[in-house]
Amino acid sequence: MSRIYNFNAGPAAIPLEVLETAQAELLDFNGTGMSIMEASHRGKAYEAVHNEAIANLRELLGISEDYAVLLLQGGASTQFSMVPMNLLLPGETADYTNSGSWGSKAIKEAKKVGNVNVAADCGKEIPTRVPRVSELKLTAGAKYLHVTSNETISGARWNEYPDVDCPIVADMSSDILSRPFDMSRFGLIYAGAQKNLGPSGLTLVVVRKDLAEGAPENLPTMMRYKTHIEENSLYNTPPCFSIYILMLVTRWVKKIGRDNLYKQNVDKAAKLYAAIDGSGGWYKGTAVKEFRSDMNVTFRLPSEDLEAKFAAEATKAGFNGLKGHRSVGGIRASIYNAVPVKAIDDLVAFMNQFKASNG
Amino acid sequence: MSRIYNFNAGPAAIPLEVLETAQAELLDFNGTGMSIMEASHRGKAYEAVHNEAIANLRELLGISEDYAVLLLQGGASTQFSMVPMNLLLPGETADYTNSGSWGSKAIKEAKKVGNVNVAADCGKEIPTRVPRVSELKLTAGAKYLHVTSNETISGARWNEYPDVDCPIVADMSSDILSRPFDMSRFGLIYAGAQKNLGPSGLTLVVVRKDLAEGAPENLPTMMRYKTHIEENSLYNTPPCFSIYILMLVTRWVKKIGRDNLYKQNVDKAAKLYAAIDGSGGWYKGTAVKEFRSDMNVTFRLPSEDLEAKFAAEATKAGFNGLKGHRSVGGIRASIYNAVPVKAIDDLVAFMNQFKASNG
Numbered sequence: 001m002s003r004i005y006n007f008n009a010g011p012a013a014i015p016l017e018v019l020e021t022a023q024a025e026l027l028d029f030n031g032t033g034m035s036i037m038e039a040s041h042r043g044k045a046y047e048a049v050h051n052e053a054i055a056n057l058r059e060l061l062g063i064s065e066d067y068a069v070l071l072l073q074g075g076a077s078t079q080f081s082m083v084p085m086n087l088l089l090p091g092e093t094a095d096y097t098n099s100g101s102w103g104s105k106a107i108k109e110a111k112k113v114g115n116v117n118v119a120a121d122c123g124k125e126i127p128t129r130v131p132r133v134s135e136l137k138l139t140a141g142a143k144y145l146h147v148t149s150n151e152t153i154s155g156a157r158w159n160e161y162p163d164v165d166c167p168i169v170a171d172m173s174s175d176i177l178s179r180p181f182d183m184s185r186f187g188l189i190y191a192g193a194q195k196n197l198g199p200s201g202l203t204l205v206v207v208r209k210d211l212a213e214g215a216p217e218n219l220p221t222m223m224r225y226k227t228h229i230e231e232n233s234l235y236n237t238p239p240c241f242s243i244y245i246l247m248l249v250t251r252w253v254k255k256i257g258r259d260n261l262y263k264q265n266v267d268k269a270a271k272l273y274a275a276i277d278g279s280g281g282w283y284k285g286t287a288v289k290e291f292r293s294d295m296n297v298t299f300r301l302p303s304e305d306l307e308a309k310f311a312a313e314a315t316k317a318g319f320n321g322l323k324g325h326r327s328v329g330g331i332r333a334s335i336y337n338a339v340p341v342k343a344i345d346d347l348v349a350f351m352n353q354f355k356a357s358n359g
Numbered sequence: 360m361s362r363i364y365n366f367n368a369g370p371a372a373i374p375l376e377v378l379e380t381a382q383a384e385l386l387d388f389n390g391t392g393m394s395i396m397e398a399s400h401r402g403k404a405y406e407a408v409h410n411e412a413i414a415n416l417r418e419l420l421g422i423s424e425d426y427a428v429l430l431l432q433g434g435a436s437t438q439f440s441m442v443p444m445n446l447l448l449p450g451e452t453a454d455y456t457n458s459g460s461w462g463s464k465a466i467k468e469a470k471k472v473g474n475v476n477v478a479a480d481c482g483k484e485i486p487t488r489v490p491r492v493s494e495l496k497l498t499a500g501a502k503y504l505h506v507t508s509n510e511t512i513s514g515a516r517w518n519e520y521p522d523v524d525c526p527i528v529a530d531m532s533s534d535i536l537s538r539p540f541d542m543s544r545f546g547l548i549y550a551g552a553q554k555n556l557g558p559s560g561l562t563l564v565v566v567r568k569d570l571a572e573g574a575p576e577n578l579p580t581m582m583r584y585k586t587h588i589e590e591n592s593l594y595n596t597p598p599c600f601s602i603y604i605l606m607l608v609t610r611w612v613k614k615i616g617r618d619n620l621y622k623q624n625v626d627k628a629a630k631l632y633a634a635i636d637g638s639g640g641w642y643k644g645t646a647v648k649e650f651r652s653d654m655n656v657t658f659r660l661p662s663e664d665l666e667a668k669f670a671a672e673a674t675k676a677g678f679n680g681l682k683g684h685r686s687v688g689g690i691r692a693s694i695y696n697a698v699p700v701k702a703i704d705d706l707v708a709f710m711n712q713f714k715a716s717n718g
Contacts, residue, residue: 004392008399011599016386019394023385027378033363033677035378037558037604040367040680073432073560074581077595081579105580112577194596199396201432201560201598218471220440221464222433223582236436237553239560239598240370245396318392321399 005343008321009152009296010174010195013338018248036244041237049247050238056250060258061176062183063206068229070205071243076102076173079190079203080109083169086215086225087188088114088143095142095166098123099130100151101327102171110146119145128154128298129288133162142166144187150175152195153325155298155332156291161185167211175295176204177253178265178337187211193242195295196336198249202242253337261337268335268344269294275348282355286330297333298324307331310354319347364702367680368511368655369533369554372697377607395603400596408606409597415609419617420535421542422565427588429564430602435461435532438549438562439468442528445574445584446547447473447502454501454525457482458489459510460686461530469505478504487513487657488647492521501525503546509534511554512684514657514691515650520544526570534654535563536612537624537696546570552601554654555695557608561601612696620696627694627703628653634707641714645689656692657683666690669713678706 006013029036032045039046054069063069072078083106088094093115096107100123110116117139120131130151138145144167150157152174161168167187176191183189188207194200205225212225221227227235253261273292276283276299286298301307307330311323324330335344365372388395391404398405413428422428431437442465447453452474455466459482469475476498479490489510497504503526509516511533520527526546535550542548547566553559564584571584580586586594612620632651635642635658645657660666666689670682683689694703 002392003387006393006397008397008402011397011400011405011596014394014397019386019396023382026382026385027375028362032679033361034365034679035373037378038365038367038370038373041370041559042685043367043680046370073434073437073598075432075595078432078579078581081581085579109579112579192596199598199600200400200596201601220437220444220468220471220582222437222440223579236434237370237551237559239432239558239601241558241600242560242598320391320393321402326401 004318004320005346006320006339007333007335007343007347009325009332009334010192011200012195012321012334012336014198014245015249015252015338018245018252021248022245037241039240041234041240046240049240049244050232050234053243053247053250056247056254057204060250060253061206064183066210067183067206067208068212068225070207070225070228071233071238071246072203072205072228073201073239075192075200075203076171076190077105079171079205080106081113082223082225083146083188083190084110084113085219085223087169087211089214089216090114092143093117093139093141095119095136095139095145097121097131097136097145097147099148099156100128100154101325102151102153102173103146103148106146106148106171117142126286127288128156128286129291130156130158133160136162138162138164144169147171149181150293150295152296152334153328154287155293155296156287157293157295159290167208174334175293177258178295179262193246195334198246199242201239202246264341265294265335265337268339268341269297271344271348272297272333272335275351279351279355282359283351286328295334295336297335298330300330304329306358309358313354314350317350319343319350363677363679364705365679365698366692366694366702366706368684368691368693369551370559371554371680371693371695373557373604374608374611374697377604377611380607381604396600398599400593400599405599408599408603409591409593412602412606412609413591415606415613416563419609419612420565423542425569426542426565426567427571427584429566429584429587430592430597430605431562431564431587432560432598434551434559434562435530435549436464438530438564439465440472441582441584442505442547442549443469443472444578444582446528446570448573448575449473451502452476452498452500454478454495454498454504456480456490456495456504456506458507458515459487459513460684461510461512461532462505462507465505465507465530476501485645486647487515487645488650489515489517492519495521497521497523503528505529508540509652509654511655511693512687513646514652514655515646516652516654518649526567533693534652536617537654538621552605554693557605558601560598561605623700624653624694624696627698627700628656630703630707631656631692631694634710638710638714641718642710645687654693654695656694657689659689663688665717668717672713673709676709678702678709
């Protein structure tokens with residue numbers, strides 16, 4: 001077996017150690033005589049997995065008991081609707097920021113539900129970035145302010161969150177558990193699992209319990225946060241196997257040490273950006289420097305032909321998933337928690353070599 | 360490793376052969392150098408899995424091109440809302456049948472959306488059953504008729520569907536791919552995967568394309584069937600690993616032969632019901648005989664104490680998941696496709712022995 005270097009944007013690399021554990025116990029989980037996939041979601045074996053995943057997330061993300069940790073389905077795309085359906089009541093306004101593809105989808109869905117003020121829009125700027133705090137045009141009495149903490153496609157991220165009176169709601173799909181943040185400044189955060197948390201088919205939502213209380217009574221039961229808060233995300237059958245992998249991933253983070261991992265992420269990204277910036281302009285980062293993402297490193301080559309050649313040769317050399325998103329082109333290296341330092345070092349060497357041969 | 364007999368109601372038994380394949384390729388799927396969990400949902404490796412799962416379902420369930428096969432998230436509980444949100448327009452009425460816990464939940468959600476006529480209600484009858492065609496009080500011009508083809512909790516099922524002018528919509532969560540049915544009589548069917556199709560976190564929806572066309576424009580994008588029809592269930596990241604297991608399960612069904620499997624299901628259930636009926640009334644089936652389910656065999660013992668003892672001793676003897684649903688008590692043996700004949704034979708022997716020791 002030969003494992004490649006995985007730079008996919010999501011679904012993405014999962015720690016090898018986690019996969020090895022899952023493989024070892026796939027036919028017999030913890031002496032139960034069955035796979036965790038075959039265990040009842042109401043039984044003790046699964047319940048322990050479920051609750052450990054939640055407890056580990058509370059510890060790693062610093063989530064107090066004022067918040068509920070929900071393990072849901074449907075991806076961030078479903079949260080684009082659930083957030084306003086639960087939080088935005090008739091007559092109220094929510095502030096949204098647009099920083100690209102994901103922010104723009106969140107706005108589109110929110111507008112179907114209620115009043116939306118776009119507080120800042122740099123979604124189509126190139127080089128890419130997220131809004132500056134100073135340029136936000138906020139609504140007095142807004143119900144919440146929505147941000148996309150990290151734009152997976154453009155490779156730009158928020159470094160500093162605004163000091164606002166209303167709760168901040170953040171789509172953290174592509175940078176959750178990758179860098180420090182202060183949960184108490186947010187009313188709700190959500191993230192598809194398939195980048196830093198585990199496999200696809202699982203969505204993490206952390207919501208301040210008091211905010212979920214005010215949702216309209218006649219929402220579909222499954223679209224109501226309160227349903228899932230009251231039932232510890234066991235109102236109906238959860239995506240058990242994905243939650244099991246999430247649990248193993250959180251164990252892996254605890255073992256390495258969250259802060260060590262955060263530091264490693266900074267170092268990994270710095271190495272790649274150094275290779276880009278040290279190329280004399282041959283490689284060009286696509287995000288404004290101060291907004292560069294440590295998770296999705298996006299850059300261009302002198303021509304689209306060279307980008308295609310780069311991606312093809314990289315794939316042959318064992319670097320997978322480097323082609324930029326189809327909507328923007330270019331190159332993107334998604335370097336989530338599970339992408340090892342060696343993958344970065346070898347990619348830097350490949351980039352230097354490719355430039356030498358084609359520059 | 361010792362595998363137990365798995366009679367769980369869902370998540371439930373998965374074919375051993377499927378688990379073994381998944382285990383063997385968990386770190387390196389098909390020579391890609393990564394787990395299928397780590398593969399991009401836009402890449403060739405995953406795409407082949409996705410499309411094979413859909414093609415196999417089309418073949419096994421006899422689904423014509425008039426219908427779309429959707430692989431969604433959120434379980435049947437989400438479909439309880441999506442069905443009326445998409446199909447039931449203002450001023451229209453849908454007929455619903457109540458045959459127990461699941462039918463009743465479907466009705467509750469539909470009532471939030473539009474006009475609902477309960478065409479028959481035997482949800483609280485004991486012995487349990489589903490409505491007879493002759494007792495349905497149908498609405499002239501109803502948009503659709505909703506049925507729960509098999510009630511997992513009560514162990515009762517529809518044998519004969521009514522001849523109605525409107526499309527039938529069926530929650531087939533617990534008997535999909537277990538017995539023959541004529542897809543052309545249905546407008547839409549849905550099923551949580553965690554019984555006969557694979558792991559939890561995946562919902563199959565088969566919908567007649569023309570019916571999905573009329574949905575209101577302002578539905579949340581993720582709650583709109585048309586979104587998923589147009590994008591082949593790849594509008595956002597699907598639950599890739601669960602779909603991979605579904606694909607392996609459909610391969611397994613094709614290898615055994617669908618009709619052989621259906622026949623085996625009849626035989627398995629017949630053996631259990633024979634043990635119940637041959638016990639001189641000591642074991643008592645909870646469903647009216649003509650409505651007995653071949654998937655969820657429910658029965659009572661002379662006392663609740665004996666039921667508790669039965670479940671406990673069965674667990675010790677390697678029969679897992681026999682305790683009835685917490686809302687109704689009693690004993691339930693869920694004998695989905697992946698439960699082997701030997702598990703039934705050994706359970707019958709256990710039942711006879713238990714009666715001999717306690718009768």
